[in-house]
Amino acid sequence: MDRRQFLKATGAASATMGSIGLGFFGYEAGRDPESYTGWETHEGAQQTFNRKRYARDYPHYKKVGPTSRADARTDVIFYRRGDFMRSWKDNTGIEGLPEHLQEYYRKHPDVLNQDLYLMKEIFPKQRADYRKYRDKFILASAWSNAMGAVSPTRINQPPEKSDFPSRRRFGDSSEPLKMKSAKKTSKLIKKIAHELGSTLVGIAKLNPDWVYLYPMRGRGFEPDKPLEVPKHWQYAIVVGTPMSWDPMYANPNYGTSNDAYSRSRIIAFRLASFIKQLGYAARPHTPGTDYDLMVPPIAVDAGLGEQGRHGIVITPELGCNIRPAVITTNLPLIPDKPIDIGIQSFCKTCKICAENCPSGAIPTGDRIEVRGYFRYQIDTAKCHTFWSSKLGNMGCRICVAVCPYTRKSNWLHKAALKVSVNDPTGISHSVLTGLQKRFYPGPDPQKYYIPSLGGENASYRPPPWWLRAEDFIEF
Amino acid sequence: MHFFNSGLFWFLEGVFTCLTVIGFKIWMEDRGIPMPFWKWILLGIWVFFFGFTIAFIGTNLGEKEPKAALLGGIFFGLFAVITGVGLWRVLKIGKKS
Numbered sequence: 293m294d295r296r297q298f299l300k301a302t303g304a305a306s307a308t309m310g311s312i313g314l315g316f317f318g319y320e321a322g323r324d325p326e327s328y329t330g331w332e333t334h335e336g337a338q339q340t341f342n343r344k345r346y347a348r349d350y351p352h353y354k355k356v357g358p359t360s361r362a363d364a365r366t367d368v369i370f371y372r373r374g375d376f377m378r379s380w381k382d383n384t385g386i387e388g389l390p391e392h393l394q395e396y397y398r399k400h401p402d403v404l405n406q407d408l409y410l411m412k413e414i415f416p417k418q419r420a421d422y423r424k425y426r427d428k429f430i431l432a433s434a435w436s437n438a439m440g441a442v443s444p445t446r447i448n449q450p451p452e453k454s455d456f457p458s459r460r461r462f463g464d465s466s467e468p469l470k471m472k473s474a475k476k477t478s479k480l481i482k483k484i485a486h487e488l489g490s491t492l493v494g495i496a497k498l499n500p501d502w503v504y505l506y507p508m509r510g511r512g513f514e515p516d517k518p519l520e521v522p523k524h525w526q527y528a529i530v531v532g533t534p535m536s537w538d539p540m541y542a543n544p545n546y547g548t549s550n551d552a553y554s555r556s557r558i559i560a561f562r563l564a565s566f567i568k569q570l571g572y573a574a575r576p577h578t579p580g581t582d583y584d585l586m587v588p589p590i591a592v593d594a595g596l597g598e599q600g601r602h603g604i605v606i607t608p609e610l611g612c613n614i615r616p617a618v619i620t621t622n623l624p625l626i627p628d629k630p631i632d633i634g635i636q637s638f639c640k641t642c643k644i645c646a647e648n649c650p651s652g653a654i655p656t657g658d659r660i661e662v663r664g665y666f667r668y669q670i671d672t673a674k675c676h677t678f679w680s681s682k683l684g685n686m687g688c689r690i691c692v693a694v695c696p697y698t699r700k701s702n703w704l705h706k707a708a709l710k711v712s713v714n715d716p717t718g719i720s721h722s723v724l725t726g727l728q729k730r731f732y733p734g735p736d737p738q739k740y741y742i743p744s745l746g747g748e749n750a751s752y753r754p755p756p757w758w759l760r761a762e763d764f765i766e767f
Numbered sequence: 768m769h770f771f772n773s774g775l776f777w778f779l780e781g782v783f784t785c786l787t788v789i790g791f792k793i794w795m796e797d798r799g800i801p802m803p804f805w806k807w808i809l810l811g812i813w814v815f816f817f818g819f820t821i822a823f824i825g826t827n828l829g830e831k832e833p834k835a836a837l838l839g840g841i842f843f844g845l846f847a848v849i850t851g852v853g854l855w856r857v858l859k860i861g862k863k864s
Contacts, residue, residue, distance in 0.1 A: 296793050303790010310783035311821055313776065318822035320771040322829020704826045731827075731835035753831070 327700040328537045341608035347629035359664030361505035366396040369672040406673040417744035429684035431761040436548035436685040444561040450512040451522040455575040457568035468571030474624040488559045490531035494594030497627045498528045503585045524573040524622040530594040532616035538756035545684035546755040552615035553579040560617035572623040595628035598635035602645040602691035603670045611698030633713040638721045645691040650737040651678035693752040696728045799863035
């Protein structure tokens with residue numbers, strides 16, 4: 293073999309080796325646990341998206357009319373349905389319900405029908421199927437319970453009692469420490485939040501419209517008395533962590549919200565404690581139900597992302613796989629700006645969440661006016677009815693799993709994100725949505741239901757090996 | 768960090784690329800096909816796309832998304848083959864008999 297022939301043969305071999313190498317690179321990138329955003333580090337290295345470039349002076353939702361505040365007693369599904377189930381009697385009907393529920397159901401008779409449907413039709417079938425099929429989900433339930441086992445003591449005092457520091461290690465407890473500048477303080481608070489384990493953190497000036505008019509129960513407020521927004525709730529710090537990725541993709545049966553709920557809750561309480569040690573007021577508002585305000589619009593205000601068609605905030609780093617918590621405070625801070633990364637345009641064409649939602653709770657139409665703001669409105673009654681029927685961990689989260697933004701952080705999905713957020717024409721949104729629908733389809737939504745309701749207990753993706761009860765337990 | 772995500776892997780990929788370019792250049796010279804800069808640019812774009820196709824398949828297999836790997840492999844692979852045939856015809860322009 294002469295020199296030229298040798299070089300040609302070497303070139304052909306190199307091309308083959310290089311191609312095979314790219315295949316292995318892709319395979320490793322796809323399975324690499326480091327592509328699970330949020331778990332690689334607790335030092336803030338995961339808030340990688342350059343938000344400054346996409347910052348806007350106003351959030352994507354528009355104020356289109358006179359605004360009003362949400363009533364937690366009726367607008368928060370757990371609260372309303374809890375009260376409804378406790379107080380409903382067949383012989384008294386709507387007349388036997390608390391006054392605010394009577395008023396609400398008279399305005400929304402369709403919602404009353406859905407709440408009755410859950411109680412009378414869904415729960416008996418769920419209980420029957422649970423006895424038959426629960427074995428399969430034992431490890432998933434155990435995992436969920438384990439993640440929810442540690443929790444800070446709930447705040448059950450009003451803001452004037454619970455928010456202010458009672459005792460400080462340093463300084464005069466009656467006076468807040470004098471901070472050098474709001475800018476430096478904001479930087480410090482974000483660093484601390486990341487050190488405490490928060491994947492994302494942002495700051496907003498608190499819009500009082502996001503505070504419940506009638507508060508949640510057990511938060512220290514007088515029941516059935518409108519909540520006056522405390523003057524010291526000036527800023528809102530939003531922290532958030534993702535749910536574990538593999539179980540999340542195996543929703544609605546194997547995923548849980550408890551893991552991220554617990555982490556975000558602990559972070560929020562720790563951050564509130566840190567702020568109190570500086571002498572300022574701080575109050576954590578944490579999942580699942582310990583809120584005095586609505587979190588998604590605050591996360592939008594804080595520049596973490598944009599609210600999607602499914603009502604969840606879509607962030608560039610985690611997609612909508614984020615469970616946020618909020619700390620309201622009077623510590624002087626510099627608010628972040630909302631961002632525009634093209635989610636509104638994307639959601640307009642995508643609709644994957646709506647098409648995969650088994651309950652039909654996610655709208656396929658356009659945004660509408662809700663309490664004076666223009667946004668997508670999901671049917672929470674339908675949503676909650678479906679997820680109350682499930683046998684594994686309560687909940688559904690299919691919309692989180694199927695959202696094209698909820699993808700692992702590897703080169704492929706990062707590239708798609710980069711194209712999507714930088715495309716003002718929206719052409720790439722249609723292309724990417726088309727590819728997502730064809731390449732990553734889920735089961736027929738009806739299959740997500742329990743057998744008694746005509747389904748097959750399907751999951752979006754198979755469970756991870758460590759949640760397959762049949763592989764570990766003798767039944 | 769795995770080998771296929773490491774700096775060493777990309778160094779080796781660079782070495783393979785250099786050797787491939789040298790071998791390809793000689794092969795084209797032996798066939799009497801001139802390679803001006805614009806042909807190299809077209810070839811580079813095609814090679815990038817071909818590499819993307821292979822990495823796409825691998826990534827989706829790694830993500831346990833076999834359907835995406837299969838459909839993407841067929842879709843992008845067919846595109847790579849068709850454009851590859853077209854490219855070969857373009858590369859042959861100016862071939863010395």
